[in-house]
Amino acid sequence: MKDHRNSFAELKSGTLMCFKISMVFTILFCAFLGHDLNIENVLLTFGISCLYSFGLGFGNGFINVLLDKKWDWLEQTNLRVYYGILITILYTVPVVLGINYVVCVFVQHLPPNQFFSERMIWAHLFYVILSLGVSTFMQARSFMVKWKQASKFEVTQQKIIAGTANAKFESLKNQIDPHFLFNSLNVLSSLIEENPDNAQRFTTSLSKIYRYVLEQKDKELVSVEDELSFAKTYMNLLKMRFENSLFYELPTTNINPDAKVVPLSLQLLLENTVKHNIVSEQKPLHIRIFVEGDYLAIQNDFQKKEVLQDRQGVGLQNIVNRYSIVTNRKVLIEQNEENFTVKIPIL
Secondary structure, eight states, X not given: OHHHHHHHHHHHHHHHHHHHHHXXXXXXXXXXXXXXXXXXXXXXXXXXXXXXXXXXXXXXXXXXXXXXXXXXXXXSHHHHHHHHHHHHHHHHHHHHHHHHHIIIIIISOOOGGGTTSHHHHHHHHHHHHHXXXXXXXXXXXXXXXXXXXXHHHHHHHHHHHHHHHHHHXXXXXXXXXXXXXHHHHHHHHHHHHHOHHHHHHHHHHHHHHHHHHHHHTTOSOEEHHHHXXXXXXXXXXXXXXXXXXXXXXXXXXXXXXXXXXXXXXXXXXXXXXXXHBOOOSSSOEEEEEXXXXXXXXXXXXXXXXXXXXXXXXXXXXXXHHHHHHHOSSOOXXXXXXXXXXXXXXXX
């Protein structure tokens, strides 16, 4: 039913367009009638104009529909233009000559043997060029209509994608707050039993870190410098618990102040290293943060806790998902017998 409505609408639009073109050319040609300007000649001129307009308009319109189905204006522009020109010429020239023959022989009563006389050849050439000009206009109009439709569709799709991505990004960011608090309280609970003094210092430092978490979690990107500064504070916090069982290294090279990463990505990755690896004085854990090309790498000794099996945790998947929303570049995960490395893109 919808297709029938569309076809009727296109037919109506095409008819109106051909009628308008007929009116325009009737007015133009009537201006040259001079003393022969009368109702009969005006109607005759309008009828001949309709022959050209409807004959060429509907024919080229049908050809345009077929060409649009075969070659898309936006994705296959060159092919659409080449075949459009070729088929338009092959259709327009014989149709113009056919209409000219009807007008000359049956309306103007010209002898058929004079149809291709020298004077008539110039007349045919004039009508062919004029018709090709109108056909070119129709082709250009078809391109503009398709381009506007495609542009509107793309804008709508981008709005949908942006809205979906924003909602997903907000959902992922909201996971950070409870996830960080839950794990920090676990650390604090352990410290209270093991070292009450460190537990008090841990609580003070935790309040500063949690303030940073609240400030940064609503941002899409933060500077690498800020994230490294926070990572240092966070690692010092972890050392209060693990003392000589944990060691870390930070980048020694200068960081581009414009470099960005996803907020709290280092905190989540550092948290994972402690959660998923053995940390003890007999088997201390070494964590290294360094810049490698356009990636920020977080590497730790691979000494996995067997009880956790192959789980990588909420934190790593959260980062992978958030990066997939803001960039096409992938989070790289590398593992061998000695090290486990995660490389996050610097944006």
